[in-house]
Amino acid sequence: xxxxxxxxxxxxxxxxxxxxxxxxxxxxxxxxxxxxxxxxxxxxxxxxxxxxxxxxxxxxxxxxxxxxxxxxxxxxxxxxxxxxxxxxxxxxxxxxxxxxxxxxxxxxxxxxxxxxxxxxxxxxxxxxxxxxxxxxxxxxxxxxxxxxxxxxxxxxxxxxxxxxxxxxxxxxxxxxxxxxxxxxxxxxxxxxxxxxxxxxxxxxxxxxxxxxxxxxxxxxxxxxxxxxxxxxxxxxxxxxxxxxxxxxxxxxxxxxxxxxxxxxxxxxxxxx
Amino acid sequence: xxxxxxxxxxxxxxxxxxxxxxxxxxxxxxxxxxxxxxxxxxxxxxxxxxxxxxxxxxxxxxxxxxxxxxxxxxxxxxxxxxxxxxxxxxxxxxxxxxxxxxxxxxxxxxxxxxxxxxxxxxxxxxxxxxxxxxxxxxxxxxxxxxxxxxxxxxxxxxxxxxxxxxxxxxxxxxxxxxxxxxxxxxxxxxxxxxxxxxxxxxxxxxxxxxxxxxxxxxxxxxxxxxxxxxxxxxxxxxxxxxxxxxxxxxxxxxxxxxxxxxxxxxxxxxxx
Numbered sequence: 001x002x003x004x005x006x007x008x009x010x011x012x013x014x015x016x017x018x019x020x021x022x023x024x025x026x027x028x029x030x031x032x033x034x035x036x037x038x039x040x041x042x043x044x045x046x047x048x049x050x051x052x053x054x055x056x057x058x059x060x061x062x063x064x065x066x067x068x069x070x071x072x073x074x075x076x077x078x079x080x081x082x083x084x085x086x087x088x089x090x091x092x093x094x095x096x097x098x099x100x101x102x103x104x105x106x107x108x109x110x111x112x113x114x115x116x117x118x119x120x121x122x123x124x125x126x127x128x129x130x131x132x133x134x135x136x137x138x139x140x141x142x143x144x145x146x147x148x149x150x151x152x153x154x155x156x157x158x159x160x161x162x163x164x165x166x167x168x169x170x171x172x173x174x175x176x177x178x179x180x181x182x183x184x185x186x187x188x189x190x191x192x193x194x195x196x197x198x199x200x201x202x203x204x205x206x207x208x209x210x211x212x213x214x215x216x217x218x219x220x221x222x223x224x225x226x227x228x229x230x231x232x233x234x235x236x237x238x239x240x241x242x243x244x245x246x247x248x249x250x251x252x253x254x255x256x257x258x259x260x261x262x263x264x265x266x267x268x269x270x271x272x
Numbered sequence: 273x274x275x276x277x278x279x280x281x282x283x284x285x286x287x288x289x290x291x292x293x294x295x296x297x298x299x300x301x302x303x304x305x306x307x308x309x310x311x312x313x314x315x316x317x318x319x320x321x322x323x324x325x326x327x328x329x330x331x332x333x334x335x336x337x338x339x340x341x342x343x344x345x346x347x348x349x350x351x352x353x354x355x356x357x358x359x360x361x362x363x364x365x366x367x368x369x370x371x372x373x374x375x376x377x378x379x380x381x382x383x384x385x386x387x388x389x390x391x392x393x394x395x396x397x398x399x400x401x402x403x404x405x406x407x408x409x410x411x412x413x414x415x416x417x418x419x420x421x422x423x424x425x426x427x428x429x430x431x432x433x434x435x436x437x438x439x440x441x442x443x444x445x446x447x448x449x450x451x452x453x454x455x456x457x458x459x460x461x462x463x464x465x466x467x468x469x470x471x472x473x474x475x476x477x478x479x480x481x482x483x484x485x486x487x488x489x490x491x492x493x494x495x496x497x498x499x500x501x502x503x504x505x506x507x508x509x510x511x512x513x514x515x516x517x518x519x520x521x522x523x524x525x526x527x528x529x530x531x532x533x534x535x536x537x538x539x540x541x542x543x544x
Binding site: 108 | 374377390391421425433
């Protein structure tokens with residue numbers, strides 16, 4: 001039995017039945033001890049690294065990992081954790097910030113498409129095109145019709161990508177409001193974490209309910225069979241890391257990259 | 273009455289009824305004399321130039337002009353003609369050649385999306401993403417299912433663009449097989465035109481029927497209300513130029529770019 005189904009949501013075709021995040025426990029830690037979980041993480045990392053090497057060699061598919069979540073939900077932490085295991089040569093991280101002048105002069109998917117991984121590559125998006133529905137949704141920046149249209153455009157875009165050999169994993173890092181509060185307070189109190197906080201984080205924390213409402217829409221409307229959302233219980237960091245590494249590993253196993261065959265006839269070549 | 277409807281096809285919702293190019297006269301030259309047509313071209317150019325200036329100032333929409341057609345159908349000629357009238361500051365030409373190694377390592381729309389015009393800009397694509405259905409279609413490089421999927425992906429992509437303030441004009445330059453033969457022969461005989469020809473042009477000429485068949489598919493399956501195809505009679509260059517400039521002008525008039533209003537209160541500022 002797949003242990004995975006017990007704790008992480010892989011919502012598909014949910015447009016009709018709206019996801020309610022209050023039904024998902026952000027504190028879930030599975031049924032293993034912390035020490036066993038951490039041991040498994042190392043084990044997963046090694047396997048992921050091997051598969052990454054084959055993916056690079058095969059050079060015909062790529063993997064895009066999208067991380068979304070409120071401030072302090074652990075997006076950077078995950079990237080540090082997973083990247084540690086990978087070969088940086090064909091692994092790439094892109095953090096999408098507030099769009100710059102040139103990006104704003106283009107359609108909103110322009111800067112996203114430009115960063116889509118090449119064949120053989122694994123890319124992490126720290127935030128993504130989902131910010132183009134989340135921020136407008138939370139702050140009522142565009143009309144409801146325009147928002148709905150963007151959801152459809154994003155679904156079409158992701159379908160196109162998966163049809164063109166780009167596998168997409170989308171992780172929503174699900175923490176509780178209390179957990180966010182605690183992490184933000186820590187950032188204020190610890191001088192080594194001051195750089196991580198700014199005023200907007202405090203304002204966003206006050207808008208917690210609005211963010212949850214918009215994320216529920218995103219999870220409900222943009223979870224498709226070609227690119228489902230995974231809701232990751234993320235209050236407890238070791239479990240969050242475990243869950244994400246587990247899913248990445250399983251996905252790479254399904255992608256099944258193989259070393260390509262030798263293209264020359266070795267009997268014809270003598271290397272001396 | 274719109275003279276335009278009489279001679280250039282603007283096919284919409286044609287997926288069911290396949291376009292037959294033999295029903296379209298590549299030699300059509302309208303009902304005006306050559307001298308009148310050429311005079312009108314100058315008149316159109318001036319108006320287009322004024323509208324381009326407003327489009328640049330308004331800085332909220334863009335125009336993408338896609339040129340497709342067989343070898344020697346006049347894509348370069350059109351660009352020289354129209355560009356002559358425009359301000360190069362916000363007008364851009366992109367010629368899509370055989371994809372390079374980096375382009376091939378990405379999904380086929382990646383290099384296209386990167387070149388999509390910014391707000392305020394007019395861009396010409398000399399060939400485009402349609403090459404990704406035409407060449408595979410003519411040379412049977414991908415399966416029929418994959419081809420059909422690409423038609424759908426292209427329609428989705430163009431719909432997304434038009435929904436994001438990029439107006440698309442698609443021109444198929446329709447010449448006859450005899451006309452192509454004549455132009456290719458001229459390129460062989462005239463030393464100042466040798467640079468324009470290579471072996472593949474001759475092979476492609478032999479594949480004429482296959483090209484027409486694939487173009488008929490493209491025109492039938494990818495003409496949508498948001499981005500219809502225009503079939504331009506292109507045997508006679510002055511008429512081809514007239515028709516395209518006319519359509520660009522009419523489209524810019526519909527886009528109706530306006531100078532933005534002054535953002536400051538002039539009574540508050542004394543410039544001395």
